Amino acid sequence: MKKISRIHVILLLTAVMLLIAAGPSFAGEFDWQWFLYEQERAGLQSTFVVRPFYLRHETEGKRFDASLMPLVFWRYKTDVKDDWRGLLGFFNSLEFRHEYGIIDYDLGIFPFIYYGSSPEEKDRYFMLWPFGGVLKGKLGQERIVTALFPGVLLFVFFPPASFFSLTTTLYAxxxxxxxxxxYSRADYSAWGLAWPLFTTGKSVNRDDLRILPFYAHHRKKDTYKKYSILVLFNYEEQYYSHDTRYTFFFFPVYGHKWSDSGRISSHTVLWPFFSWGYDKKTQSTQYNLPWPLVQIEDTATPHIRKRIFFPFYGRYNYEKKETFFVTPLYFRLSKEGAVFNSNYYYHFIVVWYFKKDYHGSDPVHGKYWRYFKIWPLASVEYSEKGYRAVNFLSLLPMRDPEGYEKLYEPLWTLFEYRRFPDGEKRMGLLFRTYYQRWGGDYFQCKIPVLFSYKQAGGSTVHAGFILSMFGFEQKKSGKYVRIFWVPVRVGEADPGIAVNHGMEDDLRSGDKEADHGKIASVTIPDFPGERTGRDFYVAKTRF
Incomplete structure (x- = not known):
């Protein structure tokens, strides 16, 4: 027990001394300690990070939290919902507030447990794999009831030779x-044994039966009829107000689709590799000869134009979106939107250039935004509003400024530079081993453990060495030199100097600072960036 207690004491003292070494911050607007933590408030936005274990970002009624994502969890919260995800996406917890005030809660850990809670009975359910249970509002059905998942016994009686094998995947x-x-929805209900081998279902208008692999039919009055024999022979009729469409498919050798009016006709041979046809209603023609190497399509409604000769050349237009590539040299994704037009360019896969041009003036970016990246070496970002950012290295293979980038990027960044529209600049070297921020009348820098410095309004406010064991600091009561953390007053403070809050906390009501003697002073920036500054006084009459 004594050994454990000593370890705890050592860890606590180390943490406190590291925080002391951080030095004072600028009114909590931005503070950091190496790459380990960062806190910032700007307008309606706030960010708090303890890398790589926790991230919180809040803005205008929205909140994002994450820890070691995607392994542990990430969370999106608004006034309407609180959505938690984790375990590589296998975990999900969702609390949702409906317009009429009812709050539903859903929990899922795939495939083991599904749970739903609500004041309304129709949204309460529970299922435990491999035993079974009830699901509601899932997979397009109002209610699903399951009982026993016997396939799990394969792992017991016929264990696979290796965890990573085709046999393991098949068993899973x-x-x-x-x-x-x-399962049921509205007036339709169905049940099955050894699903999907046998199922049958009925409603007033529907009739379904499936006995795999021998026979299946799906019929809905005045809508469709579908039949399948031995999975190989398939026939379908679809009924429309002025036409009937038919499909015959001998899987996978040959298929043909046609209609009474002759407005549609298509064929496939060795599906899905060879197919061709037209649809006069949508003014569409398509050719896949063979798919996916050669794909040609022209459609009027919606507007589609496709010319793909994979892997060499491709252009695909869908309404106001376009994908163009000359593999592997060049990719371009373009979109015309109501707010902005965007173009994303990829050269040799590793060179990226993203651009957005706004129709008006965006409150964050202005009239334009640009991003350039040579993955994984460097990235550059800038906008019309004056924002600039440079990073070496830039390892992430995707963009996520408020998520993955905020949580992980400083862990491997060799050099970083930021300039904000308000004129503030920040620069860091070697994973923020040296980091500084500066603006019109202030400057602040830190080297973890060794050195911290702050200047504001033309005056030096703080300078600390070796966990602030030695240093200089200005407070409202004067200028102080630290010797082995003990402050020694050496003069009056400069006029208008910014000082730590809470200095008078130790003065009794009605007492004056001049009637007391200071015996100790400790300034600790808390993790959230709010300083815990304490000066300890005793009445002079006690000396």
Whole structure:
């Protein structure tokens, strides 16, 4: 017990001394300690990071939290919902507030447990794999009931030779198939055994039966009829107000689709590789000869134009979006939007250039925004509003400024530079081993453990060495020199100097500072960036 207690004491003292070494911050607007933590407030936005374990970003009623994502969790919260995800996406927890005030809660850990809670019975459910249970509002059904997932026994009686094997993958898929299932929506209800091998369902207008692999039919009055024999022979009729469409498919050898009016006709041979056809209603013609190497399509409604000769050349237009590539040299993604037009360029996969041009003036970026990256070496970002950013290295293979980039990028950044529209600049070297920020009348820099310095309004406010064991500091009561953390007053403070808040906390009501003697002073920037500055006094009459 004594050994554990000593370890705890040592860790606590180390943490306190590291915080002391950080020095004072500028009114909590921005503070940092090496790459380990960062805190910032700007307008309606605030960010707090303890890398790589926790990130919180808040802005205008929205909040994002994350910890070691995607492994542990990430969270999106608004006034309407609180959505948690984690474990590589296998975990989900969602609290949702409906317009009429009801709050629903859903929890899922795939495939083990699904739970739903609500004041309304229709949204309460529970399922535990591999035993079964009830699901509601999932997979397009109002209610799903399952019982037993016997495939999991394959792992017990016929264990695979290796965890990473085709056998393991096959067992995992079979383990997700229930022995019994029933589901319903509106007036339709169905049930099945050894799903999906046998299912049957009925409603006033629908009639379904499937006995795999022998026979299946799906019929809905005045809408469609579908039949399948041995999976190979498939026939379908679809009924429209002025036309009937037919499909015959001998899987996968040959298929043909046609209509009574002759407005549609298409063929496929060795599906999905070869297919061609037209649809006069949408003014569409398509050719895949073979898919996916050669794809040609022209459609009027919606507007589609496709010319793909993979892997060499491709152009695909869908309404106001375009994808163009000359593989592997060049990719371009373009979009015309209501607020801005965007173009994303990829050269040799590793060279990126992104641009947005706004129709008006965006409150954050102004009239334009640009981003250039040579992955994984460097990135440059700038906008019309004056924002500038440079990073070496830039390892992430995607953009996520308020998520992955904020949480992880300083862990490997060799050099970084930021300039903000308000004129503030920041620069860091070697994972923020040296980091500084400066503006019109202030300057601040830190080297973890060794040195911290702050200047404001033309005066030096703080300078600390070796965890602030030695240094200089200005407070409202005067200028002080620190010797082994003990402050020694050496003069009056400069007029108008910024000081730590809470200095008078130790003065009794009605007392004056002049009637007391200071015996100790400690200034600790808390992790959230708010300083805990304490000066300890005793009455002079006690000396």
């Amino acid at each position: 898929v079979v383990s997700l198939l229930p022995l019994y299932v029933s």
